[in-house]
Amino acid sequence: MYKISTDHLTELFSSISHDRALYMPIEKNGQVQFDRWMEDKKVRLDALNTVKSPKDLFFPQSENIVAFKIKGKNISIIENRDESEPFVVFGVRACDAASFDILDMVFLQDPVDTYYKARRDNGIVVTLACSEPEETCFCSVFGIDATNPSGDIATWIVDDMLYWESLTEKGERFTETIKDLFESADFLDEEALKSHKEDVEKIIEKLPLHDLSLDGFNSEAMDEKFNSPKWEELSEACIGCGTCTFICPTCQCYDIRDYDTGQGIQRFRCWDSCMYSDFTRMAHGNPRTSQVERFRQRFMHKLIYFPTNNDGVYSCVGCGRCVAKCPVSMNIVKVIKAMGVDENV
Amino acid sequence: MSIEKTEDSNFEPLIVAFCCNWCSYAGADLAGTSRLSYPANVKIIRVPCSCRVNPMFILRAFQRGADGVIICGCHPGDCHYSTGNYYARRRMTLLFSMLDYLGIERGRTRVEWVSAAEGVKFSTVMNEFSKTIHELGENKKLRDLRCKEFLD
Amino acid sequence: MQRIFGLIKDRVGALLADGTVDRVIGWEKGEFLYDHTPAIFNAEDDLVDLVYDGFCASNLSKYLIDESKKDGKILALLKPCDTYNFNQLIKEHRINRDNVYVLGIECRGMLDIDKIRALGIKGIEKVEEQGDELYIQTIYGDKTCKRNEVLLEKCINCKGKEHVAYDELVTSGEDIPQVESNRFEDVEKLEAMTSDERFAFWRGELSKCIRCNACRNVCPICSCVECVFDNKDSVVASKANTDEFEENLFHIIRAFHVAGRCTDCGECSRVCPQGIPLHLLNRKIIKDINEFYGEYQAGQDTNSLGPLTDFTKEDVEPSIITEKGGEK
Numbered sequence: 001m002y003k004i005s006t007d008h009l010t011e012l013f014s015s016i017s018h019d020r021a022l023y024m025p026i027e028k029n030g031q032v033q034f035d036r037w038m039e040d041k042k043v044r045l046d047a048l049n050t051v052k053s054p055k056d057l058f059f060p061q062s063e064n065i066v067a068f069k070i071k072g073k074n075i076s077i078i079e080n081r082d083e084s085e086p087f088v089v090f091g092v093r094a095c096d097a098a099s100f101d102i103l104d105m106v107f108l109q110d111p112v113d114t115y116y117k118a119r120r121d122n123g124i125v126v127t128l129a130c131s132e133p134e135e136t137c138f139c140s141v142f143g144i145d146a147t148n149p150s151g152d153i154a155t156w157i158v159d160d161m162l163y164w165e166s167l168t169e170k171g172e173r174f175t176e177t178i179k180d181l182f183e184s185a186d187f188l189d190e191e192a193l194k195s196h197k198e199d200v201e202k203i204i205e206k207l208p209l210h211d212l213s214l215d216g217f218n219s220e221a222m223d224e225k226f227n228s229p230k231w232e233e234l235s236e237a238c239i240g241c242g243t244c245t246f247i248c249p250t251c252q253c254y255d256i257r258d259y260d261t262g263q264g265i266q267r268f269r270c271w272d273s274c275m276y277s278d279f280t281r282m283a284h285g286n287p288r289t290s291q292v293e294r295f296r297q298r299f300m301h302k303l304i305y306f307p308t309n310n311d312g313v314y315s316c317v318g319c320g321r322c323v324a325k326c327p328v329s330m331n332i333v334k335v336i337k338a339m340g341v342d343e344n345v
Numbered sequence: 346m347s348i349e350k351t352e353d354s355n356f357e358p359l360i361v362a363f364c365c366n367w368c369s370y371a372g373a374d375l376a377g378t379s380r381l382s383y384p385a386n387v388k389i390i391r392v393p394c395s396c397r398v399n400p401m402f403i404l405r406a407f408q409r410g411a412d413g414v415i416i417c418g419c420h421p422g423d424c425h426y427s428t429g430n431y432y433a434r435r436r437m438t439l440l441f442s443m444l445d446y447l448g449i450e451r452g453r454t455r456v457e458w459v460s461a462a463e464g465v466k467f468s469t470v471m472n473e474f475s476k477t478i479h480e481l482g483e484n485k486k487l488r489d490l491r492c493k494e495f496l497d
Numbered sequence: 498m499q500r501i502f503g504l505i506k507d508r509v510g511a512l513l514a515d516g517t518v519d520r521v522i523g524w525e526k527g528e529f530l531y532d533h534t535p536a537i538f539n540a541e542d543d544l545v546d547l548v549y550d551g552f553c554a555s556n557l558s559k560y561l562i563d564e565s566k567k568d569g570k571i572l573a574l575l576k577p578c579d580t581y582n583f584n585q586l587i588k589e590h591r592i593n594r595d596n597v598y599v600l601g602i603e604c605r606g607m608l609d610i611d612k613i614r615a616l617g618i619k620g621i622e623k624v625e626e627q628g629d630e631l632y633i634q635t636i637y638g639d640k641t642c643k644r645n646e647v648l649l650e651k652c653i654n655c656k657g658k659e660h661v662a663y664d665e666l667v668t669s670g671e672d673i674p675q676v677e678s679n680r681f682e683d684v685e686k687l688e689a690m691t692s693d694e695r696f697a698f699w700r701g702e703l704s705k706c707i708r709c710n711a712c713r714n715v716c717p718i719c720s721c722v723e724c725v726f727d728n729k730d731s732v733v734a735s736k737a738n739t740d741e742f743e744e745n746l747f748h749i750i751r752a753f754h755v756a757g758r759c760t761d762c763g764e765c766s767r768v769c770p771q772g773i774p775l776h777l778l779n780r781k782i783i784k785d786i787n788e789f790y791g792e793y794q795a796g797q798d799t800n801s802l803g804p805l806t807d808f809t810k811e812d813v814e815p816s817i818i819t820e821k822g823g824e825k
Contacts, residue, residue: 029701031771051770052707061707062737069495135529135620135636206636208529208622237535237560241711242736243770255736262409263495270737273709278727327711327768328555329532337528400753401725401733408742421810431808438815439756439785439805443749445818446687446781448696456815486696489742 002164002175002182003189006157012181013037013090021087023057025050034089045091045157048134049321053096053249055103057089058119061246062270065115065256069264080266083118088174090126094149095139095319097127099249101150102317105310106252124174127151131158131200136320138209138333144317146204147197158196163189209318209333216340219308226300230338235295237328242273244322244331245298250315253279274298299335358412358478360387362471363402365395367425368460369417375464383471387415394418395456396429400440403454407487413453413478415470420458430458449486452477499626501603501669502549505574508600508667512572513541518598519569522560524553530623531610535560537571549574551626554607554649556764558582558592559717565593573597576604578651580662581760581796582717587662588799589758591720601663605673606645606652611772613647645676650776651763654680661797680761681784683777703744705771708737712765712775718755718795725750752778757786757805760796789813 004012016022017037025044026035032047034054052061067078100120107116127149130137139146148154152171156163163185166172185193204210217225245251255272258265272279274297280288288294306315322331364370370391376383392398395418403414416437418430437456445451457470512518525536526548533548535555556579564571575583580601586592613621613633620636626644633640658673660666687695713719713726725731726747738744752759752775761783765775786793786804790812793804 029705029772031705033705051705062739067495132619132637135622203636207620208636233536236537237555239559239711239714241714241768242709243711243768246707246709247770257736259491259739260732261489261492261495263492266491266495266739268737268739270739272736276710276727276736277723278729323528323532325770327715329527329534331532333528334534401750404746404749405733408746421812428808431810431812432805434812434815435790435805435808438789438813438817439782440753441815442785442818443753443778443781445692446684446695446778447699447745447749448692448694450692451818487742487745489740491740 001185001190002179003185004162004164004182006160006162008181009043009162010039012178013043014039015178015181016088016090019086021085022090023054023087024090034091037090045128046132048093048130048132048137049319049324051321051325052247053099053319053321054089054092055096055099055249055252057087057123058100059103059107059116059252059254059271062268063115065267065269067264067266071263081115083115084122086122088124088126090155091128092125092149092151093130093319094127094144094146095137095317096249097125097149097151098139098142098144098317099319100125102250102306102310102313102315103252105313124153124170125151126153126155126171129154129156129197129200131156131196133200133204133207134320134324135208136323137204137207138212138318138320140204140207140210140318141212141214142314142316142318147200156193156196158192161189161192163193209320212333212336213340214303214314214336217303217307217314217336218312219304222300222304222308225304225339226296228339231296232292234330234335234338235292237330238275238291238295239327240275240277240291240294241327242271242275243325243327245273245275246271247321247325249317249319249321250302274301299332299339302332303336356479356483357386358475358483359410360384360413360415360471360475360478361406361411362387362389363392363395363398363414363416364389364459365397365418365425365430366391366393368419368423368458369395369467371461372417372459372463372467375461376467377464379464381464381468383468384475387471387475394424394426394429395433396424396426396436398433398437400436403440404487407453407484408489409492410484410488412481412484413455413474415455415457415474417457417459417467417470420460423460444487450481452481453484453487500671501667504669505549505600505602505667506544506547508665509538509547509572509574510541510544512598512600513538513544517570518572520564521547521572521574522557522564523547523574524549524555527552529621531608531621537564549602551605551608551631551644552610552624554651554767556582556715556717556762558586559715559720561597562586562591562720565596567596570596570598573599574602575599575660575663576602576607577658577660578604578656578760578762579717580660581656581794582762583796584662584799585718585758585760585796586720588796588803589720598665599660599663601660601666603666603668603673604658606648606655606676608644608647609649609767612649613642616642616647618642648676649763650766650774651761652676654678654761654763656761656794662799681780683774684780684784687777687781699745700741702773703748704741705773706738706744706748707771708735708744708747709770711768711770712773713751715764715768716751716755717762717764718758718760719751748775748778751775752782755779756782757793757803758795759783760794789817 022037027042107113130146524533623634
């Protein structure tokens with residue numbers, strides 16, 4: 001394990017960004033987002049959750065796929081995709097890092113999504129352990145340890161020291177290239193880090209959503225949950241916006257659209273939301289005709305369908321973004337509590 | 346962010362003029378038959394009434410590369426449909442004020458009342474407007490880059 | 498707040514019990530006592546979950562578009578500013594007035610949880626209001642703050658404590674302090690900037706947009722059955738801002754489509770996950786309307802013509818924009 005004083009972070013960042021793009025939580029117009037680091041940017045490593053999750057870096061909200069240019073009777077095909085840039089994303093929280101594993105299950109399964117894969121290959125994930133979790137956090141429910149995040153490299157900030165540990169071969173190789181900036185961590189450092197983790201763990205145990213139970217959310221309960229009369233009640237406040245899906249680190253639905261530029265077509269894909277009325281619209285119409293069905297789909301997908309198809313892994317990491325941001329404060333926690341086994345008597 | 350004065354002296358602005366069928370379009374016609382000249386880069390779109398112009402039309406014109414948009418209708422009081430241009434007047438005042446508020450140069454939008462008998466006015470207005478847009482240069486604030494990329 | 502809630506609950510219970518109304522739309526207690534969700538209560542027994550405090554900012558009037566078309570009468574708890582939207586929707590024939598019983602409720606201003614967080618208060622588990630003071634219980638210890646420091650933007654610029662539509666009022670009789678404000682202050686600041694500065698300001702704000710449509714969907718006035726941005730035949734349908742232009746287009750059209758109808762309820766800015774000050778777009782239009790066509794408050798009544806469905810022969814010419822603003 002290495003260490004570097006937080007006073008020297010700018011040097012570290014400028015060294016990293018020397019030959020590749022560096023993304024991290026940056027404040028712009030009052031909101032914190034993963035954005036490209038530059039020396040004059042306002043870095044916010046203390047922010048717990050960015051508004052949009054860092055999945056944007058691997059699966060951008062919109063990306064060009066291909067373009068067609070039309071001239072007279074000729075159509076030329078232009079490859080204008082762009083995902084070859086090597087980059088480092090720094091400051092990813094444990095929940096968001098876990099979300100990449102979930103996205104991998106979707107995009108790296110056969111047939112592999114080459115756009116996503118290229119970005120995964122080109123990107124190095126440097127995580128940052130949480131030290132001040134919020135009341136909306138419930139990552140522990142999904143077995144995520146906020147004090148020991150995954151990723152290629154994990155970091156911890158304790159007082160004014162940042163600890164740096166490579167977790168994968170890729171992380172190891174990258175650390176080699178910048179190791180001159182670090183000092184080696186000694187026994188005392190390890191002790192300090194250990195006691196810091198213990199303190200945070202105590203807070204995590206006290207979090208109000210820490211004991212949220214997922215009992216009953218399994219494939220056996222699929223029909224029972226699907227047919228539950230509770231969906232109607234739960235969804236009645238939903239305004240059908242896409243906030244929850246667009247800020248969610250694990251939502252992965254997209255749409256492919258053609259934009260007519262007048263002289264040609266730009267084909268792109270962009271995030272879609274199951275909360276939207278035109279989601280699943282086909283030539284014959286839309287099988288989901290009401291918000292109740294759309295709402296049910298989102299939560300059934302996260303809590304029942306996804307684990308059924310992926311060895312019991314839920315498609316939620318407990319980051320708490322939807323808990324904080326839903327315009328009508330309806331969220332996965334309320335759904336889990338209402339639909340859970342205890343309440344369902 | 347500032348709009349650089351175009352260095353390319355060959356800059357030819359693209360101007361979209363929405364003209365109502367009953368007055369302004371006829372005014373343009375008269376300008377033509379009277380052999381009055383107005384810039385060739387004014388593209389006229391005939392609409393039944395100035396009130397038919399949906400704000401979306403104006404924004405879409407800018408999106409596709411227009412450098413200026415002008416709406417021409419019958420003089421207030423002379424609308425073929427009695428009151429259409431009164432509504433258009435309010436709507437365009439508010440819309441153009443809002444575009445100005447968003448930082449779009451206010452010279453890029455204009456409303457003029459041109460009757461069927463005012464061929465001279467039509468030609469003067471278009472020459473003037475074209476000059477303004479020439480001075481403002483290319484529309485960079487309200488255009489869709491994708492449309493531009495495909496042009497070459 | 499406690500007292501008024503007690504009065505409301507009693508009255509709602511009584512109206513349900515005597516059959517005056519069949520259902521009630523109000524707010525249901527959340528997980529953390531700041532995240533209440535709009536909900537429908539069908540029976541007196543369900544009212545245990547009903548809540549009314551500083552975190553009931555959701556404007557319930559939009560739900561009445563659908564709810565008033567169902568059988569039976571629904572009781573709606575409307576705060577003073579919500580009743581403007583209610584009136585506007587009645588004017589536009591979107592609500593069936595006969596099926597709604599409006600219980601106008603007193604409001605002391607709603608609170609902004611993001612402003613509380615911005616004070617550095619983390620891990621909020623419980624917020625209690627005691628007069629002008631807020632007691633906040635957090636994982637990291639107890640905190641306090643002043644109520645009027647964390648009011649929602651829309652409540653700082655409150656339209657007043659009068660309901661413009663109601664069947665019955667519930668008030669505590671307590672004195673409610675009225676905040677002095679100039680809601681056009683920020684608009685004026687922007688107007689005073691140069692064109693390029695304004696452009697830079699709006700690019701900075703609108704480039705944050707994630708196109709979640711929360712502003713549109715929550716807006717009690719945006720009530721088209723199918724929005725132009727969802728209609729695949731409209732050519733502008735889009736789910737993402739794939740170009741700067743689309744960010745501008747969406748927000749210009751969104752604001753302009755409610756021109757003359759927007760009551761300035763501030764829901765758009767409240768729900769924006771990116772904190773874009775969307776109300777500044779709507780307020781600009783309201784300010785212009787007031788200046789050009791005379792003071793107008795949408796939703797003040799249910800029958801007057803709106804500024805864009807009305808005209809006078811002497812209206813100002815669009816060139817006023819150039820004349821008024823000078824050489825900016």
